[in-house]
Amino acid sequence: MSETPxxxxxxxxxxxxxxxxxxxxxxxxxxxxxARTRALERLAELLGEREQALLAANAKxxxxxxxxxxxxxxxxxxxxxxxxxxxxREGVSALAAGSDPLGKPLRKTELDEGLVLTQVTSPLGxxxxxxxxxxxxxxxxxxxxxxxxNAVLLKGGSEALHSNRALVxxxxxxxxxxxxxxxxxxxxEGRAAVGELLEREHDIxxxxxxxxxxxxxxxxxxxxxxxxxxxxxxxxxxxxxAADPEMARRLxxxxxxxxxxxxxxxxxxxxxEAFLGQLGPxxxxxxxxxxxxxxxxxxxxALSAAKVECELAQxxxxxxxxxxxxxxxxxxxxxxxxxxxxxxxGSGHTDAIVTEDPAAAERFLSAVDSASVFVNAxxxxxxxxxxxxxxxxxxxxxxxxxxxxxxxxxxxxxRWLLRGQGQAAGDYGPGKRPFTHRALELS
Numbered sequence: 164m165s166e167t168p169x170x171x172x173x174x175x176x177x178x179x180x181x182x183x184x185x186x187x188x189x190x191x192x193x194x195x196x197x198a199r200t201r202a203l204e205r206l207a208e209l210l211g212e213r214e215q216a217l218l219a220a221n222a223k224x225x226x227x228x229x230x231x232x233x234x235x236x237x238x239x240x241x242x243x244x245x246x247x248x249x250x251x252r253e254g255v256s257a258l259a260a261g262s263d264p265l266g267k268p269l270r271k272t273e274l275d276e277g278l279v280l281t282q283v284t285s286p287l288g289x290x291x292x293x294x295x296x297x298x299x300x301x302x303x304x305x306x307x308x309x310x311x312x313n314a315v316l317l318k319g320g321s322e323a324l325h326s327n328r329a330l331v332x333x334x335x336x337x338x339x340x341x342x343x344x345x346x347x348x349x350x351x352e353g354r355a356a357v358g359e360l361l362e363r364e365h366d367i368x369x370x371x372x373x374x375x376x377x378x379x380x381x382x383x384x385x386x387x388x389x390x391x392x393x394x395x396x397x398x399x400x401x402x403x404x405a406a407d408p409e410m411a412r413r414l415x416x417x418x419x420x421x422x423x424x425x426x427x428x429x430x431x432x433x434x435x436e437a438f439l440g441q442l443g444p445x446x447x448x449x450x451x452x453x454x455x456x457x458x459x460x461x462x463x464x465a466l467s468a469a470k471v472e473c474e475l476a477q478x479x480x481x482x483x484x485x486x487x488x489x490x491x492x493x494x495x496x497x498x499x500x501x502x503x504x505x506x507x508x509g510s511g512h513t514d515a516i517v518t519e520d521p522a523a524a525e526r527f528l529s530a531v532d533s534a535s536v537f538v539n540a541x542x543x544x545x546x547x548x549x550x551x552x553x554x555x556x557x558x559x560x561x562x563x564x565x566x567x568x569x570x571x572x573x574x575x576x577x578r579w580l581l582r583g584q585g586q587a588a589g590d591y592g593p594g595k596r597p598f599t600h601r602a603l604e605l606s
Contacts, residue, residue, distance in 0.1 A: 177316075177356035180349045181366035184289050184314040187344035192286040192312030194343055196263035202309050202341035203259035207252045209333045210302065214248055220329040221298065228322050233296075236424035236486040240296040241323055250548065251302045258310045258553040264571050265312050271603040275596060277584040279603065285578040286312040288368035291351075291360050292556060293318045293382060295374040298326035303547070303554035304371075305334040305348055310553070311574040316360060316367070318351040361386035371569075373557045376484070376510070391569065393534075393560040395484035396426030397510040398542040401501045401527070402445070403518035404437035410539060411441070411517045412448045415490075417541040418515070420452045424486050426558060427513050427545040431481065431491040433501050434462055439494065443469025449490060458492035466492075482508035498523050502530045509533065511560040513545040534560050534567035 191199070210217070221243040228238055270282040290313050294300045301317055308315040319327040331350035338345045351357065360367060364387050372382040372392045379392040400418050402411045418429030434442055439461060446456060446466040456473035457480045458466055466473050473492070480491045495501045498516075505514050515537035516527040524538040535545040545568060547555025552570025559565050565573030590596050 173353040173356040174359040177359045181363050183346040185366050187346035188289050188314030190344050191347045198341050200259050202337045202343055203255055205340045206337035207255040210252045217329050220325040223325040224323050233322055237296040239424045247299055254548050254554045255306045258306050268605045271605055273601040273603055274598050278586050279582050281580045282577050284575045287574055287576050289314045290369050291316045291367045292371045295320045298323040301327055301330040304556045307554050307556055311571050313574050314347040316349045316351050318357055364388045371557050391559050393558045395510045396512045397430050397482050397484050398512055399431045399433055399505050399514045400429045401433040401516045402438045403516055403523050404435040405520035406438055406517040407519055408441045412445045414541050415445050416448050416452050419454055419490050421543045423488050427542050429542045430485050434494050436494055436496050439465040446471035454488045454490050456490055456492055459494055461494040462492040505531055513542045515542050
């Protein structure tokens with residue numbers, strides 16, 4: 164992991180790359196839609212053609228990560244497999260098959276005869292995306308940038324250096340092969356380069372950190388550029404009084420065990436006191452899957468009666484993102500208490516209820532103020548690919564611009580296009596020509 168060049172050359176290089184990315188983005192965003200589509204199609208082809216080379220590059224990173232004793236959750240996210248690459252190709256192909264989102268008219272208004280104003284979709288501009296481990300994020304983010312006409316500077320962790328380089332090369336070659344500027348995608352290396360980029364508000368329009376809440380807060384405190392990100396993924400699964408026991412078991416195990424290191428993994432199990440008598444099989448299934456439980460006194464008593472071992476929860480376990488096979492279990496007296504608990508200890512990421520009571524389901528959906536709220540479904544569904552977005556650049560728990568998994572729509576803004584016939588603003592006003600302000604049909 165010592166292959167990164169010295170800090171000063173990296174910072175200067177990053178500044179030049181950011182300026183070049185601005186010019187490349189304007190070319191990419193104004194290119195014919197067919198060119199962007201062809202770049203995505205070519206990217207899917209290259210991921211297939213270079214599969215073995217990509218896996219070999221990832222193997223180098225895995226060897227180094229094990230040697231350096233990379234933290235467990237990061238190590239789990241680092242690996243690429245044939246199955247992951249197949250999923251990436253599927254997502255890229257879905258984006259290629261979808262309609263081009265740029266220049267889409269949202270509103271059309273006749274201001275006067277021969278003076279027509281149209282609001283259309285437009286790229287955000289140049290994105291700086293900072294992420295830890297997870298080299299598959301390079302393709303998810305890069306493909307969304309291509310689809311939406313945005314340039315992207317990708318700063319992955321040094322633990323994925325070889326993987327990231329190989330994947331960035333796929334994106335750049337896909338752009339070249341489609342006749343588009345390869346400078347629209349940049350692989351950034353080194354902390355000095357990041358520091359330089361965070362000061363370039365004239366070249367970069369949005370920073371998207373993907374990683375821990377600590378990473379997001381650090382970036383927010385280090386730049387004047389707008390930051391789109393999420394806090395910790397403290398996701399809850401609430402087992403209502405009317406929860407189906409078998410469904411509760413399946414969703415608790417899936418939410419915790421399907422991918423414990425993911426930000427949409429279940430971190431706290433909330434249990435209605437009326438369900439405690441049926442908690443035993445849920446706890447046993449979690450234990451059998453290797454999950455360590457931290458439960459409050461009432462839940463611990465219910466689990467102990469079912470011969471399921473668990474530790475007595477200490478105050479610091481509530482609101483914690485474990486990122487591992489560990490789960491907190493808390494008891495609540497009502498659905499209102501569950502909702503209040505989620506708002507007090509959650510991070511606004513994803514929260515779910517298991518219930519056969521329609522009224523309870525609707526109450527949970529309407530009252531829980533999180534980016535994603537589910538009924539009778541695993542928290543693991545909070546994902547851009549699973550939402551049908553093709554991919555995601557990240558998940559936002561903020562309330563400005565985009566919320567939840569951020570796909571193509573979250574990377575768009577709007578512009579106003581006015582087509583006239585020589586009209587001047589001074590032609591209008593009291594005693595002069597009136598505006599018609601007539602809504603026109605979109606085409």
